[in-house]
Amino acid sequence: MRQPVVNQDLPDPPTRSAADADVLRVIGFLLLQHGKVEQAVGLFDALHTLFPDDVGIGLSLSYALLQLGNAEEASFLLEEIESYSDFSLGYSSLQQNPCFCWLRSQAFFQSGQSVEAARWMRIFLRLRRHSNSKVTV
Amino acid sequence: MEKISITQHPSSGSRIESDSYDGHFEVTHLDQAGLFFPTLVKLASPDVNDPQQLDLLFPLHSIADFVVEQLRPTDLNTEIFSMSRFNDAIHAWQIHLQELAIEHPPHARRFGHLARLLRERNALFRLAKMYSSALLQG
Numbered sequence: 019m020r021q022p023v024v025n026q027d028l029p030d031p032p033t034r035s036a037a038d039a040d041v042l043r044v045i046g047f048l049l050l051q052h053g054k055v056e057q058a059v060g061l062f063d064a065l066h067t068l069f070p071d072d073v074g075i076g077l078s079l080s081y082a083l084l085q086l087g088n089a090e091e092a093s094f095l096l097e098e099i100e101s102y103s104d105f106s107l108g109y110s111s112l113q114q115n116p117c118f119c120w121l122r123s124q125a126f127f128q129s130g131q132s133v134e135a136a137r138w139m140r141i142f143l144r145l146r147r148h149s150n151s152k153v154t155v
Numbered sequence: 156m157e158k159i160s161i162t163q164h165p166s167s168g169s170r171i172e173s174d175s176y177d178g179h180f181e182v183t184h185l186d187q188a189g190l191f192f193p194t195l196v197k198l199a200s201p202d203v204n205d206p207q208q209l210d211l212l213f214p215l216h217s218i219a220d221f222v223v224e225q226l227r228p229t230d231l232n233t234e235i236f237s238m239s240r241f242n243d244a245i246h247a248w249q250i251h252l253q254e255l256a257i258e259h260p261p262h263a264r265r266f267g268h269l270a271r272l273l274r275e276r277n278a279l280f281r282l283a284k285m286y287s288s289a290l291l292q293g
Contacts, residue, residue: 041235041244041283042269043228048282050223057272064252064269067262078226117225120218146221 039065039075046078050085058082066095073099073112080121089128096122116145236287238280245276 042065049058062079069075076099083092100112112118123138234240252270256263273279 038244038247040228040231041241042248044231044235044283044286045279047226047228048286050226052282060265060268060272064262064265067265068255074226074228081222081226117222120222 039069043075043078046075050078050082055082055085059086077117077121080125084121084124084128087128089125092121093125093129096125113141114145116142119145233287233290236283241280241283242276245273245279249273 042061046058046061046065049055049061059079059082062075062082065075066072066079076095080092080095080099083089083095096118099118119138119142123135123142126132126135126138235244249270252266252273256266256270259266
């Protein structure tokens with residue numbers, strides 16, 4: 019099993035800027051869109067190691083892990099993102115980000131925690147009702 | 156010459172009308188301001204009490220589509236979609252990842268995995284090109 023990303027022995031800040039990762043972000047997104055989930059996990063896993071504060075990369079990795087059925091690691095990662103994220107992609111907090119809430123819901127659901135899953139799904143639906151097409155990631 | 160007009164229809168959004176056909180069409184391009192996009196709320200049947208909620212179901216095919224859409228990278232520099240820039244960027248990343256793998260053995264497998272993925276440069280570029288074309292076409 020793949021080891022979860024932990025905050026120890028992280029590489030030094032990359033000599034490349036986050037903007038240089040754009041090409042990799044696009045490739046990762048396209049891999050997800052085309053169902054190449056294992057490759058997407060590999061890509062976003064490496065990117066998350068290099069840019070641990072990037073919420074978009076973290077959420078993309080969580081989504082890919084859930085697509086592979088790896089709810090445990092996705093949950094771990096979502097909690098990690100929640101704990102150290104100082105920004106939330108244009109939302110007032112990560113809990114206001116519908117994508118984050120949906121991922122939380124799916125992670126709980128896949129782990130068999132249906133009560134928590136339902137709670138996060140209700141939050142997702144409420145947020146989506148209020149911010150239908152907000153795309154900020 | 157036949158003229159085709161696109162008009163708003165109260166129930167289905169829009170329709171194309173034509174009176175005759177002689178083998179030639181004249182398509183009249185309308186100003187963008189005049190284009191009609193069906194208002195989703197009109198798709199609600201009369202017995203739906205909360206058309207706003209129904210409205211939410213239509214912009215994307217499913218919740219998963221909505222979520223993936225949220226993960227789409229934004230504020231991209233579109234120059235990365237030119238072949239030379241794309242190849243340069245991928246090549247630079249391959250070298251950088253190899254260096255990182257050597258410098259940080261605990262993460263070597265991760266970086267090596269990504270570096271191997273990037274070997275498929277041509278296939279990745281085709282994918283990226285399709286994506287940029289789709290972006291240009293809205």
